[in-house]
Structures are given as C-alpha cells and as structure tokens.
Amino acid sequence: MKKFFSTLLGLSMLLVACGEQKTEQKTSTETAETIKIGAIGPLTGPVAIYGISATNGTQLAIEEINANGGVLGKQLELNLLDEKGDTTEAVNAYNKLLDWGMVALIGDVTSKPTVAVAELAAQDGIPMVTPTGTQLNITEAGSNIFRVCFTDPYQGEVMAKFAKDNLNAKTVAIMVNNSSDYSDGVAKAFAEEATNQGIEVVAQEGYSDGDKDFRSQLTKIASKNPDVLFVPDYYEQDSLIAIQAREVGLTSNILGPDGWDGVVKTVDKSSYSAIEGVYFANHYSIKDTSEKVQNFITNYKAKFNDEPSAFSALSYDTVYLIKEAMEKAGTTDKEALTKAIKEAQFSGVTGSLTFDEKNNPVKGVTVIKIVNGDYTFDSVISK
Incomplete structure (x- = not known):
C-alpha cells in the first residue's frame, strides 16, 4: 500500500510539472518581447x-x-x-x-x-x-x-495581349528554357493567349540551363521573320539570347517576363543596342x-x-x-x-x-x- 501511494504521488507530481511546463511555454510565447x-x-x-x-x-x-x-x-x-x-x-x-x-x-x-x-x-x-x-x-x-x-501564366497572357494591342503583332516566335518551370509556364501561357489574340506562333525553339550558344535556334527563328520574339527566362540567359539574336540578323521586337529585370547590369555598354527596345513585364517602375x-x-x-x-x-x-x-x-x-x-x-x-x-x-x-x-x-x- 505504501508503495502504491508513493507511485501515485510521483505520477501526480509529474502531471503537475507537465502542466506547469505547458503554462510556462504558453506564457513565454504570449509575453515574447519581439x-x-x-x-x-x-x-x-x-x-x-x-x-x-x-x-x-x-x-x-x-x-x-x-x-x-x-x-x-x-x-x-x-x-x-x-x-x-x-x-x-x-x-x-x-x-x-x-x-x-x-x-x-x-x-x-x-x-x-x-x-x-x-x-x-x-x-x-x-x-x-x-x-x-x-x-x-x-x-x-x-x-x-x-x-x-x-503568376507566370498571368504575365504570359498579359504580354501576349500587349504584343497584339500595343505592337500590332501578327506573328511571334518563342525561345523557351526546357529546364525551367518558370520559362515553360510563361511560354505556354503566352503561346495560348497569342493564338487567342489571332497571332500566329511561327516557331518555338528550346534550350537547357547552362547553354551559352543559341545561334542555331535563333537562325531558324530568323528565317521566319516574326514580328515578336518572346524570351521567358532570367537575365543571364536573356542577355545572351538578345545579343546573339541581333548577331544572326533577327530584327523582331523582343518581349519577356519579369525575369528580365536586372538584365542591363549583365550587358556591356557596347552591347546595349542588342537590348534596345526590349519590352518586359514587371511589378513596378522606378519612373513612377x-x-x-x-x-x-x-x-x-x-x-x-x-x-x-x-x-x-x-x-x-x-x-x-x-x-x-x-x-x-x-x-x-x-x-x-x-x-x-x-x-x-x-x-x-x-x-x-x-x-x-x-x-x-x-x-x-x-x-x-x-x-x-x-x-x-x-x-x-x-x-
């Protein structure tokens, strides 16, 4: 019997201790200084x-x-x-x-x-x-x-609408990074909305992360002479593609999503002509x-x-x-x-x-x- 009461007392003290610990944790959270x-x-x-x-x-x-x-x-x-x-x-x-x-x-x-x-x-x-x-x-x-x-699809759709309403584009080509969910998502939305807007997608060429030479794909696109080239990727790839697009004689308007933000920093001033006139979607303008x-x-x-x-x-x-x-x-x-x-x-x-x-x-x-x-x-x- 003495052993039983001793065990019962121990359990009671343990429960009380656990309750106090939970109370202390709760109080600590509620009274946090920051x-x-x-x-x-x-x-x-x-x-x-x-x-x-x-x-x-x-x-x-x-x-x-x-x-x-x-x-x-x-x-x-x-x-x-x-x-x-x-x-x-x-x-x-x-x-x-x-x-x-x-x-x-x-x-x-x-x-x-x-x-x-x-x-x-x-x-x-x-x-x-x-x-x-x-x-x-x-x-x-x-x-x-x-x-x-x-979202990616939203900006792709908006840029297709921009190509139609603001640039009067009738044909477009797309360069897409097949390794990037971002690039692929924007490209698909752009292509679908372009078609809805009555714009013909005359070419779509792909590449992978880490690629540096896009001249083969861009030469194929140049042969189609599209009104717009859509390049949905981040700034490092974007700058290389833009420079090489001009090198192969592609004169299309270049459009892109928000991944273009910061591209100027990656391009030498001697190559500014390659990105001259590029339009891209963004979230605000420092000119506001x-x-x-x-x-x-x-x-x-x-x-x-x-x-x-x-x-x-x-x-x-x-x-x-x-x-x-x-x-x-x-x-x-x-x-x-x-x-x-x-x-x-x-x-x-x-x-x-x-x-x-x-x-x-x-x-x-x-x-x-x-x-x-x-x-x-x-x-x-x-x-």
Whole structure:
C-alpha cells in the first residue's frame, strides 16, 4: 500500500510539472518581447542577385517599421537564412525558422524552393507570403500560402495581349528554357493567349540551363521573320539570347517576363543596342512619380547605394502587408493572421492588390521598355 501511494504521488507530481511546463511555454510565447519573422532567400549561388535584392527590401521595411514603434507594441525580429538557390537548403532553412518560433514567413524568392517550402508551411499552418515566387501552383499548397507578385501564366497572357494591342503583332516566335518551370509556364501561357489574340506562333525553339550558344535556334527563328520574339527566362540567359539574336540578323521586337529585370547590369555598354527596345513585364517602375514609390527608392538608395529592383519592391510590400494584417487581426495567432492577409486591401509600392480565391493577387502589370540602357515606363496592362 505504501508503495502504491508513493507511485501515485510521483505520477501526480509529474502531471503537475507537465502542466506547469505547458503554462510556462504558453506564457513565454504570449509575453515574447519581439515578433519573430522568418525569411528565406538565395544570398549566395547562381541566383543570388535576386535573393539579395529581395531581402534588401525586406530588411529596409523591417527597419522602418521598428523605427516607427513596431507592430502591436513590439519590435519585429527578422531571421534571414541563405538557401543558396537550392531546394534542400530551403527546406532546412524553413525547419530552423520553425524551431526558432517564427509567426510568419517571407519567401522563398525563386519558384522551385518556394514550392517545397510552401508544402511544409501549409502543413504547419504558418502564414507564408512569397514576394516573388511566380509559379502557378505555389499557393495551391494551402489556404495560408500567399504571393504578392503576379503568376507566370498571368504575365504570359498579359504580354501576349500587349504584343497584339500595343505592337500590332501578327506573328511571334518563342525561345523557351526546357529546364525551367518558370520559362515553360510563361511560354505556354503566352503561346495560348497569342493564338487567342489571332497571332500566329511561327516557331518555338528550346534550350537547357547552362547553354551559352543559341545561334542555331535563333537562325531558324530568323528565317521566319516574326514580328515578336518572346524570351521567358532570367537575365543571364536573356542577355545572351538578345545579343546573339541581333548577331544572326533577327530584327523582331523582343518581349519577356519579369525575369528580365536586372538584365542591363549583365550587358556591356557596347552591347546595349542588342537590348534596345526590349519590352518586359514587371511589378513596378522606378519612373513612377508617386510619393510612396519615390520615398521607397530614396530610402533604399540611401541604405544600399543601389537602385531597387522589382524584387526589392515586392519584398518591401510583403513586410508591410504582414504588418497591416497583424494590426487588423490584433494578434500574431497564425489562423487569425492568415484570415487577415486573405481579406487584405493593400496599397503598396507595387500597386494595389486584393487576393483571389487561390490567394493570388489581383493587380496590374507594369510594362518596361529598355531605352539606352535605362528601364523606362511604358504602360500598365491588365488581363
């Protein structure tokens, strides 16, 4: 009997201890001195130019918000991890941030790692907003996954409409990176919408990641003499294709999606003629004269001594979107925060947005034209 009561007492003390531990954990979370925001991006590796630009925008917004009193009476604490442009690294980074106690995630930057991380965040219910992941299926992972940028198909469709309405194109050719979901997704949407618009797709040529010589494909395209050449890829490949297209005598108007942003930095001034007159879809223009845009540009230049790309602006907007959602929800509870993001009517540097039923933003597309090595504003197009 004595042994029985001793065991019972031990179990009772264990239960009490467990209850106290849970209470302490809950109290610790509720009384945290900061609001923990996780961020993931490629700060090193082949797409670091995008990751650095994006996360610079994130850091600028965090600093501004904290300087103005923070959110819900607390400072924002940013934990930014480098995923090196690699999906496995992105997943590892996410798990570290989850263990750290993030209440919301900003990222990832490029589409493939974003898809992988979104699947995890959906399972955990962590509100996740990618500033720049354009692949269509990202937000299909769960109701708590959002994006601030427009999707790959959306910009492909808009640029096909632009080719018809603004350039009066009757024929188009497409160069597509068969190794890239981004390139393939935009290309398919562009081709389908071009056909819907009555534009004939006279050629489509493919290549792979790492290719440097595109002259064979471009020579075939040149023989068709299309009104427009559509090149949906990132800046490094884009610049090579544009230069070689002019070398083989292709005189078509060149169009592209947002991956062209930053291309001028990769082209020597002696080759500016190759990208002269290129039109590409983007999320905002540094030529926008609105006070909100110009204040952002001024502050960004002061901190980073560089002009902010669209990736910078989208990430900057993402932080402020999450801030407004927290203030509306009055809490950092993940379910309440997700609901507040879903219901947002947000106005930022990259324009005004609401979210559709698939958590994609409803917003316009800014078309940029390259003139003398400068990104000039051309128009804003809606689908």
